[in-house]
Amino acid sequence: MPPASDSPAFGLSRRERILDELRRIGSVRVADLAAQFGVSDLTIRRDIGHLADRGLLTRVHGGATLRSSLDTTVPAAASGIRFRVGMVVPSLSYYWPHVIIGARAAATELGVQLVLRGASYAVADQRRQIDALAAAGDVHGLIVAPETSGPDGRALLYRLETLATPVVLVERRAPTALALPSLECITTDHVFGGALAADHLAARGHRRVGIITSSGSPTSLPLRHGWNRAVADLGLECVVDVDAALDDPSSTSRESAIVSILNQCRATGTTALLIHNDPQAVMLEQYAIDHGWSIPGDLAIIAYDDEVASSGTPPITALSPPKQHIGRLAVEMMLERLAGGPDLPVRRTSVLPVLHPRESTAAP
Structure with missing residues (x-):
């Protein structure tokens, strides 16, 4: 007899809660959901697969994101998609879901198919995800948030500089001392x-x-x-x-x-x-x-x-x-680069954060 957590009634309730969580934050991680619901990672992967098969979400490495109208198996040319762009972020649970939501919204509006991969803050994991997208040969550009410090971070930036496809760094900036002339970026100041x-x-x-x-x-x-x-x-x-x-x-x-x-x-x-x-x-x-x-x-x-x-x-x-705006601007910057070609000047842009005063600050 299957455990209660795997019964049809519990499975339906759990999948509804997964969709509620996706609507709330835009993306979820298998490990987080398994801990939250008290079930195995395999159970959550099955739930995500079930929902993906019904077109209710999109599976990504280690989790899922909100379904986009551009998530389709139809070839790009037949679906009216102008470009496929890979996006690698170091987390799907904190800060980055809002960036992803902004990027997906812009992609949907601009005819860009966004291929999302969640990595971690480890340089080796980031490089593995970036290399996998580059090796596939079916993306026109990459939006990435790599580690930039230390020898490994610098090596990864040099690797990005040598890719045949254009790269936009999101919430990351290549150190000026490295003199990497082709890496564009959009960051919060x-x-x-x-x-x-x-x-x-x-x-x-x-x-x-x-x-x-x-x-x-x-x-x-x-x-x-x-x-x-x-x-x-x-x-x-x-x-x-x-x-x-x-x-x-x-x-x-x-x-x-x-x-x-x-x-x-x-x-x-x-x-x-x-x-x-x-x-x-x-x-x-x-x-x-x-x-x-x-x-x-x-x-x-x-x-x-x-x-x-x-x-x-x-x-x-x-x-x-402005996390969602950062994601949107990254996609817009990539589209302008793809449309404008190498003659377009390289841009490194920053936007300002906003202060929200609340009850925790006052005169002593």
């Missing part, structure tokens, strides 16, 4: 975001502030550049400066890091923090409140990414990169 956060806190009377960034995140370095420059220009004191991993799966390590940060704030009279990313900001806020801190009375908080910041208690002020 995180430097401006850091400056905007400092200005917001200064305008509310905070003078002693701090910054917490996420270890290994490519956003952290430009965010810090903007923050440090603005803190100096505004005459603020940044007395708490931590690069942490508060989302570490070890609850003991996470709690120890949060306690250390709050102790530093208390000892130095720090009244406000910029925290990248949202989960780190929410966890620190929750811990602080549970241990007698008043937010924003004792400590004001700004988050960076605005994925879950509005769900904090109180809701957290956040800087929001």
Whole structure:
């Protein structure tokens, strides 16, 4: 007798919930759904296959995305599709679903078939997915979000520079020192975001502030550049400066890091923090409140990414990169490159994040 989770009634309910999740965030991962529903990865893959066979979603590596009108087995020429473009992102669960939604919307409007592959933040995995798309020989261009730091990141950028198809980097920028003349990019101006956060806190009377960034995140370095420059220009004191991993799966390590940060704030009279990313900001806020801190009375908080910041208690002020617009602009940039050819000047474009003030920031 099959387990209850595999019965027809449970299967139907689970598939409906998968579709609800797709409508909410645009893409899902097999591993996340299996953990959420308490079933095996194989069960979720079967569910996704069942829904894909009925045209309700699109299977991608490691998960699924919303169905697009361009998801078809009809040859591109017969379906009116002008170009096929591969897209490789490092995550299908945080930040990137919104970028994907924007890219898919633009692709649908512009006659581009988007071939999506989810990788990870590991360079080897990114390169494997990029090489698979390039080797297939049926995509006209690539939109990718590769690692750009360290020897492996630089090697991957050089690899992208040598591809026969054009490449647009999304939320990544090739370092100027590498002198890679053909890689185009569309990014959020995180430097401006850091400056905007400092200005917001200064305008509310905070003078002693701090910054917490996420270890290994490519956003952290430009965010810090903007923050440090603005803190100096505004005459603020940044007395708490931590690069942490508060989302570490070890609850003991996470709690120890949060306690250390709050102790530093208390000892130095720090009244406000910029925290990248949202989960780190929410966890620190929750811990602080549970241990007698008043937010924003004792400590004001700004988050960076605005994925879950509005769900904090109180809701957290956040800087929001225009994620869907980034995806749309990446597709538009690729289409212009494919239509304009090599004579079109190479573009490296940035757009500004938006500040959403909420209850977590106020004058001390």
